[in-house]
Amino acid sequence: MNDERQQRVLDAAQRLFLKYGYDKTTVNDIAAEAGISKGAVYLHFKSKEAVMDALILREGQRVQADIMRRLAADPDGGNLFNIFRYGLIGLAENELMRAFYSRRREVFGDLLKRLAPKIADAEARSMSVEFVRQYQAAGLIRPELDPATVAFLMMVMRYGLLTIDEVVPRDESPPIEAVGALIADLLQRGLAPEGGGDPEAGKALFNTLAQGALERLKQQGRPAPDTEEGK
């Protein structure tokens, strides 16, 4: 996993998949882009498909690590929707993950059919009805709100944010950091009970969720919470 050459292959594949798409990229192309022989690519990956799987795994882990870093550095611990906020920012800033959540055929080509259930899984895990219920149980989201509707709306926001560059060029959009901050603020004011909820319960739940994410990240040396094979 830590092999420098393996990472070089993944870097090369990422550039080519994003630029020409999975279908049009060959293992030969990847080898040439990485500056190594085709045989050397096969030392690390048994197929082009295995390269894409490893790439999704790596980028998913990177986003997860990015989220943890942003959370740790955030002075605004009081906003309990910062997990969602940094998740959005982390995904939006990773071109491969953005394409993944947008199900871009130009990038994933024929693999899309096989990947679709994985994407749906990753989506469900990162903003599930269960998550909303936990927030409600901790008194952080008003109890009268329907968990399925809240979870759906948050999914709509994420899907819209990750796909809107299909219609609004990124350089014409407000900075993603500003959009993320507004979303967290809106959710905190809009979903929390009068008074904003019990900050202690919030911290406790937050720590549980963050720790869970961190553990999945470290787990087994081949973790990637957003793209794992097994369930």
Added chain:
Amino acid sequence: MNDERQQRVLDAAQRLFLKYGYDKTTVNDIAAEAGISKGAVYLHFKSKEAVMDALILREGQRVQADIMRRLAADPDGGNLFNIFRYGLIGLAENELMRAFYSRRREVFGDLLKRLAPKIADAEARSMSVEFVRQYQAAGLIRPELDPATVAFLMMVMRYGLLTIDEVVPRDESPPIEAVGALIADLLQRGLAPEGGGDPEAGKALFNTLAQGALERLKQQGRPAPDTEEGK
């Protein structure tokens, strides 16, 4: 415009465009589906493209009328984001308009290139930075919020809501009415100043906006605020 046969042609074209797409549908197909001769279609429309234009116009007007009806019937006049809410619901419930905002190539085919600027115009008009500024001037949105970021977020919500059926089947989603109500509630709580803003200023602005929409709807007998040719 009120010609019964003309409407029948549009109904037939709508079914075929949504089912087979613009490119694969011929004027002959439309005539057969409408149960009239090809020549009779040409009495009303000079080309297949003119049929699509008239259809987009008609459906845009229908959505606009639907929004006005819902607003008039709403007992919850206090929520000033109901215009946005009913706009979302109206668009989401109209299959052609949903496809229009989602830029569905399967429906609009080669016309998409020509239609794209119209769609962007319609989007900009229905949730513009200017709209947010008017709300701020009337004290209905907190003045410290950046209008461009707020407008962008509302656009993200609309785009996400109108396109998410690409990944979540509509029959697995919560009812659109519930989602619309949650969005309006979230925006009211999340964007309004402490105390919710001045209800009188809100009513006044609301009436101005609603009247503007109504007038565009009636205007010239060939209005369609969302699809008009001229600007």
